[in-house]
Amino acid sequence: MSSTLVRAAREELRRKALERRVSRWETQRSFDELGRPLRDLTFCVVDLETTGGSAEGGSMITEIGAVKVRGGEILGEFQTLVNPATRIPPFIAVLTGISDAMVADAPGIESALPAFLEFARGCVLVAHNAPFDVGFLRFFAEKQGRPWPAFEVVDTAKLARRVITRDDAPNCKLSSLAVAFGATTTPNHRALSDARATVDVLHGLMERLGNLGVHTLEELQTFSSRVSAAQRKKRHLAETLPHAPGVYLFRDDRSRVLYVGTSKDLRTRVRSYFTASETRSRMGEMVGLATTVTGIECATALEASVRELRLIAEHKPRYNRRSRFPEKVHFVKLTREPWPRLSLVKRVLDDDADYLGPFSSKKVAEKALQALHDTFPIRQCSERLGRTPTKSPCVLAEMGRCLSPCDGSVDETTYAALVAQLRDTLRQRPDEVVDAINRRMTALAEEERFEEAGVHRDRLAAFVRAAARTQRLSALTRCPEVVAARREDDGRWAVxxxxxxxxxxxxVIPAGADAHDYVASLRASAETVPAAPGPVPAASAEETELVLRWLESPGIRLVDVDGEWTCPIGGASRHLALHDAVNESRKTLVPFDERRTLPTVHQPAR
Structure with missing residues (x-):
């Protein structure tokens, strides 16, 4: 065979071997994805006897017993008495059978603890009521200045409380569980015997949990009886998701979106819906209906949050409680007509009018509208008026709360000046409204008409918050483009x-890439957003506020701004601090020295 053919044959063999390795790599899931099978792990089941219940309180260890087991096979045992360097209380000696004479020649904890830690190295620690046993061991390790190994811990008492019913055992004590699972060793308050009994209990619990679909350490540690077997069996839905930021969508058997969420780690977050960490009953119901989970990987956390809002608005999933109806908003509108007026509307038009909002609640919008009407006596009627109206004045005009253009009581120039003042209040300076309502509240308070003053306070707060929101949103939406970057925790720049x-x-700018070229490419591929009227024409208010919070966060660098991104110095935001503080204080206000509850009144039967 020629050398050329030999080389070709070798190359073909190398290629096929490489393909087999790649194939195995592509199909083999990581340990993180699969979890660690219980049958492959080595457990060290430990039990202690002590002179009391608290190491911090001076109690000492008198005996350590441990059994090392793997795949149901016992690999070794460890047992040692420990000299507590103090007298053992008589009732402890009676309970455990360990006397002062028995421990007189035993090693101290300074020798016993290192020997046990060496025996347990690389194992998963198991104990019945683990906080007690592990707590004692950690206490003395710290006291000796010895670093505590990063043991993972399984508590058989905790597991039993999630699995065992009263039909199985009267309680979850080790003695009761040993009987329930037919342990070959009877626990007798000696460390090694109790550890042997705990091994049998552990195996009994694992067998029962295996029937419920629990086969890995991760599943064992997160198992909860609150999570149904059907819910746990769906954990495979998370297996195809990446460890990356993004949005996830739970869908039912008809591909309808049930729930939309976002996370910095899609796979880890979706997994949590099938474990004890998910305790919301409605989420358990949702997972019961879900048949697939779709993940949308995002470059940044902000992109994920924005996509989440858009997907919730698009699909309106039944299990999402917020952001489902961004279109259900209200605005206060200052109309453009010969005799302008304020009105409550549901959408923004391209009509050169001024808008305040959006408000997610009609009730709050009405409060802000009333604050403006309390300050500016413009007409409140909804009829269209010509330049020379000839109608009769309304009740508000008679009360002096309207300039009454309907009957010619005010000329067009005077009325226009008032409207211009109102427009300036909406766009830049809310001081006219703030000062007027503050004066009214002060007068009412002096007359002890506190309830009426509270009404005006709520109106003012609604207006100030809406004005601040409108000014901030409008400032950003007026800019055709803003490009900004921030260095993230991993050192890369998010743009x-x-x-x-x-x-x-x-x-996110890749490592080693030219930043200017990357930004230029990102801008070229960005979505085209046409100009439109209103404070939030191109996005929902929630989305624009998310973007604003990111732009205003520490470490932001503005790469380029097309237009003027500015808010008025005398704007409504400077009044927010006071109203927010008042709102928070009202949440915790106690009207009396002590809270009192009304007595229950029992009505006689009729």
Whole structure:
């Protein structure tokens, strides 16, 4: 055979071997994904006898017993008495059978503990009521200045409380469980005997949990009886998701979206829905209906949060409680007509009018509207008025709360000046409203009409918050484009392109890449966002506020700003601190020295 053919044959063999290795790598899931099978782990089941219940309180260890087991096979045992360097209380001696004479020649904890730690090295520690036994061992390790190994711990008492019913055993004491599982050793308050009995209890619990689909250490540690067997069996739905930030969608058997969520680690977060960490009953119900989970990987956490909002608004999943109806908002509108007025509307039009909002609640919008009407006596009627109206004045006009353009009581120039003042209040300076309502509240308080003053306080708070929100949102949506970057915790730069308040593109500059070229490419591929009217025309208010919070966070660097991103110096935001403080104080206000409850009144039967 020629050398050329030999080389070709060798190359073909290398290629096929490489393909087999790649194939195995692609199909083999990581240990993190699979979990660690219980049958492959080595457990060290430990039990202690002590002179009392608290190491911090001076109690000492008198005996250590341990059994090392793997795959149901006992690999070794460890037992030693420990000289406590103090007298053993008589009732402890009676309980354990360990006397002062028995421990007189035993090693101290300074020698016994290192020997046990060497025996348990590389194992998963198991104990019945583990906080007690492990707590004692850790206490003396710290006292000796000895680093505590990173043991993973399984508590058979905790597991039993999640699995055992009263039909199985009267309680979850070791003696009761040993009987329930037919342990070959009877626990007798001696360390090694109790450890041997705990081994049998552990195996009994594992067998029962195996029937419930628990086969790995991770599943064992997170098992809860609150999570149904059907819910646990669906944990495979998370296996195809990446360890990356993004959005996940639970769907039912008809591909309807049940729930949308976001996480910095998609696989880990979705897994939690099938474990004890998920305690919300409605989420258990949702998982019961789910048949698939779809993950959408995102470049940054901000992109994930924005995508979550958009997907919730699009699909309106029944198990999401917030953000499902961003279209259900209200605005206060200052109209453009010969005799402008304020009105409550549900959407923004391209009509050159001024808008305050959006409000997610009509009730709050009405409070803000009333605050403006309390300050500016413009007309409140809904009829269209010509330039020379000839109607009769309304009750508000007679009360002096309206300039009454309907009957010619005010000329067009005077009325226009008042409207211009109102427009300036909406756009830049809310001081006219703030000062007017503060004066009214002060007068009412002096007359001890506190309830009426509270009404005006709530109106003012609603207006100030809405004005601050409108000014902040409008400032960003006026900008055709804002490009900003921030160095993340991993040292890489996250870049976002924002157009008219909407997130148009997101990315992370790869290591070694030219930053300018990357940003230019990101901008070129970003979503085109056309101009539109209103404070939040291109996105929901929630989305623009998410973007604003990111832009205002520490470490942000503005790469480029197209337009002017500015808020008025005298804007409503400077009044927010006071109203927010008042709102928080009202949540914890106690009207009396002590809270009192009304007595229950029992009505006689009729």
């Amino acid at each position: 976002h392109v924002v157009r008219r308040g909407r997130l148009a593109a997101a990315g």
